[in-house]
Amino acid sequence: MAVVDGRQPLQQQNHPNKIRWGELEEDDADYYAYLLPPPVVIGPDENGVKKVIEYKFNDDGEKVKVTTTSRTRKLARARLSKKALERRKWPKFGDAVHEEVGNRLTMISTEEIILERPRAPGSKAEEATAPDALATVAKAGAVLMVCRICHKKGDHWTAQCPYKDLAAATADTFVDGPPSSESAAAPAPGARSGTYVPPGMRAGATSAGERSLPDRRRNDENSVRVTNLSEDTREPDLLELFRTFGPISRVYVAVDQKTGVSRGFGFVNFVSRGDAERAINKLNGYGYDNLILRVEWATPRAN
DNA sequence: GATGAGCGA
DSSP: OOOGGGOOOOOGGGSSSOOOGGGOOTTSHHHHHTTSOOOEEEOOOTTOEEEEEEEEEOTTSOEEEEEEEEEOHHHHHHTOOHHHHHHTTSOOOGGGGGSOOTTOSOOOOOOOOOOOOOOOTTOOOOOOOOOSHHHHHHHTTSSOOBOTTTOOBSSOOGGGOTTTTTTHHHHTTOOSSOOOHHHHHSOOTTOOTTSOOOGGGSTTOOTTOTTSOOOSSSOOTTEEEEESOOTTOOHHHHHHHHGGGSOEEEEEEEEOTTTOOEEEEEEEEESSHHHHHHHHHHHTTOEETTEEOEEEEOOOOOO
């Protein structure tokens, strides 16, 4: 007979269960319970206090006695603080006014509350969450949802775009690689108005294709400095935020070379100055990632 | 509070 750790089983006939010794496996929870006296429950007494005495093996294989004292729920309620009892007498408000909720302390509100979850410094940005059933359907692959304002995929429709009001001025002319008044006035060489210009040939397009980040090093004109960025805001995030105003030639976020942590500021270069100006006017003071952005003209970099 | 890289003639 296998006895683990040299322990001897209790006398079988003393145990209330009629389990035969050999029927229990070592990895069975009952295996060890079988070696211990059954738990004893005392009470509850007149104060609702209940004691449970159990025997267990600790991690070192030693037998220990565990006493748990608890108070039954009903009597615990009677011990609520005076303040808590007082609060229960408050008149109902909000949705609770219209419902018979009695003494219930909480109820489910139908009010829509948008919470922006703060992130611990250095933690990873969360995956985009689907805010509604439609988005869930889209994510399941039935529809590919792409916002025409900010181009974010599978998150929301154009009408629900968080940047909708920001982009109101550009939204109507916004086709992949949005032509602004200025950039439209300066089409790619050889292009006549009304002719199709492939995305890669449009003003502001990068050679690597429109899905890539704008070129890091070309064009220091129309440079906009963005400060007070949260440290997990990266270049793609800035691009998402600023591209609604017009074609962007470069996005840069200053990063500590040693730690790789964002230094909290960056630069966005617009193809056209007018777009940059509108971005500054609209986004300066804009709440982003729980911080208030500062967006202003950048002074040219000292070389 | 704050103004960005690195290549190699």
